[in-house]
Amino acid sequence: QVQLQQWGAGLLKPSETLSLTCAVYGGSFSDHYWTWIRQPPGKGLEWIGEINHIGSTTYNPSLKSRVSISVDTSKNQFSLKLRSMTAADTAVYFCARREYNFWSGYYAIYFEYWGQGILVTVSS
Amino acid sequence: SSELTQDPAVSVALGQTVRITCQGDSLRSYYASWYQQKPGQAPVLVIYGKNNRPSGIPDRFSGSTSGNTASLTITGAQAEDEADYYCNSRDSSTNHVLFGGGTKLTVL
Numbered sequence A: 001q002v003q004l005q006q007w008g009a010g011l012l013k014p015s016e017t018l019s020l021t022c023a024v025y026g027g028s029f030s031d032h033y034w035t036w037i038r039q040p041p042g043k044g045l046e047w048i049g050e051i052n053h054i055g056s057t058t059y060n061p062s063l064k065s066r067v068s069i070s071v072d073t074s075k076n077q078f079s080l081k082l083r084s085m086t087a088a089d090t091a092v093y094f095c096a097r098r099e100y101n102f103w104s105g106y107y108a109i110y111f112e113y114w115g116q117g118i119l120v121t122v123s124s
Numbered sequence B: 001s002s003e004l005t006q007d008p009a010v011s012v013a014l015g016q017t018v019r020i021t022c023q024g025d026s027l028r029s030y031y032a033s034w035y036q037q038k039p040g041q042a043p044v045l046v047i048y049g050k051n052n053r054p055s056g057i058p059d060r061f062s063g064s065t066s067g068n069t070a071s072l073t074i075t076g077a078q079a080e081d082e083a084d085y086y087c088n089s090r091d092s093s094t095n096h097v098l099f100g101g102g103t104k105l106t107v108l
Helices: none
Strands: A003-008 A018-025 A033-039 A046-051 A057-059 A067-072 A077-082 A091-103 A106-114 A118-122 B009-012 B018-023 B033-037 B044-047 B061-066 B069-074 B083-090 B097-099 B103-107
Touching (some): A003 A118, A018 A091, A033 A067, A046 A067, A046 A077, A046 A091, A057 A067, A106 B044, B018 B103, B069 B083
Parallel strands (some): B009 B103
Antiparallel strands (some): A033 A046, A033 A091, A046 A057, A091 A118, B033 B083, B083 B103
16 A cells, blocks of 8 residues: 655745655655645645656746755655745645556546645745 | 636536536646545545546546546535545646646535
C-alpha cells in the first residue's frame, strides 16, 4: 500500500520561505513523478510542479520564479520550497504521486495517492 | 488554450443521474481524470483513463470523452456523492498539469 506523509511549518510571515517535505512509503519511487498541488481556502486545486527520481522538474509558470522542488532518493522523499510568501499563498498544500499511461491513442495522467495536506497560513 | 472549464455548480435529485462536464483543448490528447473532494479532505481519484475506476470506487461513477469535452456521470446519485468534483489533464505542448475549476455537486 502506497502512503504519502507530509510535514512542514504551517504558519509563516510574509516574505518567508515555505518548506515542506513528503515521504513516500510503498511502491516504486523511481517509476513515477512526484507532485505538489495546493488549494487556497474555498478555491480549486492548483498544480505547483513535479519532479522525478533523477531530479527532472517542471513547474507551474505562474510560480516558477519562486518555487524549487528537490528529491532525496535515499530517503524516498521530495521537498517543496516556495520563496517570498504572501497572503495569496495561504493554502492547503498536498503532495501526490503522478501516474502516466497511454491508451487507445490518448495519454492519461492522474493522481491516485495523495498526502494528507497541510494548511499553510501566511500572516504577519 | 491551456485551461479546463467546468460548471461551478450542478444539482441532482437523489437516485437520479447527473453528468459533470469538463472542456479544454488538452482533452483532445489526454483523457481527463476526475476527483471527488469533501470538505477538509484530500481529493479522491474516482475515474482515470478511458473509463477506469480505482479499487473501492462504486460503479455508479463512469467517464467518457468526446472531442474537447470529458464527462463524469453518476448514475443513481447518493447523498454521499455530494462533494466538489475536479477534472485534470495535461497540456501536451508544455507538459503542464491542468485542473478544472471544480463543480460543486448538490444531491437534493
